[in-house]
Amino acid sequence: MFDFTKVTNWIDALLLSFLPGWAATLVECVLVALVIITLYAVFAIILIYMERKICAFFQCRLGPNRVGKWGSIQVLADVLKMLTKEIIDMKNVDRLLHKMAPFLVIVASMLTFACLPWNKGAGVIDFNIGIFFFLAAGSIGVVGILLAGWSSNNKYALIGAMRSGAQIISYEVSIGLVMLTMIVLTGTMSFSEICQQQADLGWNIFRGHIPAALAFIVYLIAGNAECNRGPFDMPEAESELTAGYHVEYSGMHFGFYYLAEYLNLFICAGIASTIFLGGWAPLHIWGLDGFNHVMDYIPGAVWMVGKTFFVVFLLMWIRWTFPRLRIDQLLALEWKYLMPLSLVLLVVMALCVSLGLTF
């Protein structure tokens, strides 16, 4: 596999040749931030287009097809509209919190976005407690949502925020337990090591067989709930709450929530593909050396993005199939079904690993 550290080391050496150490680090930080923000925007546009098309196809429609070939510039037009819209200042809102909330959401989303390992040696935030950091940073988002609901001075927004808070905090239990299950299998929390291990030994979903496959399903359900997407989208159930916690936001402040929703979907899928489907590790089948050799030629970033979009498709399929749950049904699903299941999975996985039943 191509090792991206060659590129980063070359840039580092180039900058150090004419800059002092601190300035080189600063320039690198800015460069990385620019790359992340650009990727963030590009993936948001791709995802919104994909969502609209896939939603349309599931509903036997064609979807956007007027602006550009197959409606491909539609999302760009929407982004321009969003950027030029006025941000309305509400009366009787908590100004500071109201303005701060979207930034908390987008910061949490970008921090977790930076955790994804794009290629061998191309992870931005990568250290030995990577998964732990991911869970911690992802939880900042719920603060932004709760603040948005509270500061808006609006009943719909408050109810939406409370629902969202209850939902995200509940489903984080499952996500944490499922991730623990996979950490038991991998023995490390660092994203780069998890991927390297899967490149050497095979994807985790095959290595951990039954418990890993079940954990994958639990992760997909809980991750979908974590992103506030249907069938778990009651925080913004438009038929009951108009738009939920972001009802009082307009212009780009609303845009941040919109962006964060889609990018959280991408991040959720990206982490699923990292932990279960091998991240940038190519598909290897035991005994087929020629096939494995061909697979090695496909760059790691293509594998990573391809797997992520596959999982995104699964999540969209779920979203456009099932009707919205009620809040009590949603909490019952988590506390009565998913959490016990993930506890059992954790124990089973621990047994499998200690008895050497994994590959």
Place this chain on the structure above:
Amino acid sequence: MSNNNYFSGIFFGVKSLLTGLGVTMKEFFTRKITEQYPENRKELKMFDRFRGRLVMPHNDKNEHKCIGCGLCQMACPNGSIKVTTESVELPDGKKKRQLVKYEYDLGCCMFCELCITACPQGAIEFCTDFENAVFDRTKLVQQLNLPGSHVAEKPVAPKPAAPAAEKPATEKPAAPAAEAPANTNPEKPAAV
């Protein structure tokens, strides 16, 4: 509380969820039903029951079936139909009502089809023509009977004619001679 319920509930739930996923996945690959209107104008075919605007069909002899009874005008809730008739004297001295002008205001019509159900002759119907936009409201008032047209002459009165027209379908071998004149009427096939 029985544990049996809990687990059977899970299996039932998973099964029904998978059914739903299967349905949407099938839908994902079916041909899309979206009509791309201005582009498909040539091959676009509206379904038969579409109510575009009211028309009065005329046969090739410029004859319609309207006897000017005015039932449609009375049935119309919006007053969008105006039937003008005149009385003419037949050669045998009887007086007969005749249609002069059948005015229909598309702008008032709510496409309820009450006029068509009220018509005893089947003289009016909705066509599937939907490109009805005009620049002037007065153009929406249309005269449905063509200039110079007159009501189709019938050898028998319309009331007995209707069952007579249906009979051949049910008892064809029974009375072929009696039904023959009714069938030769050029206006008849349209009425059936």
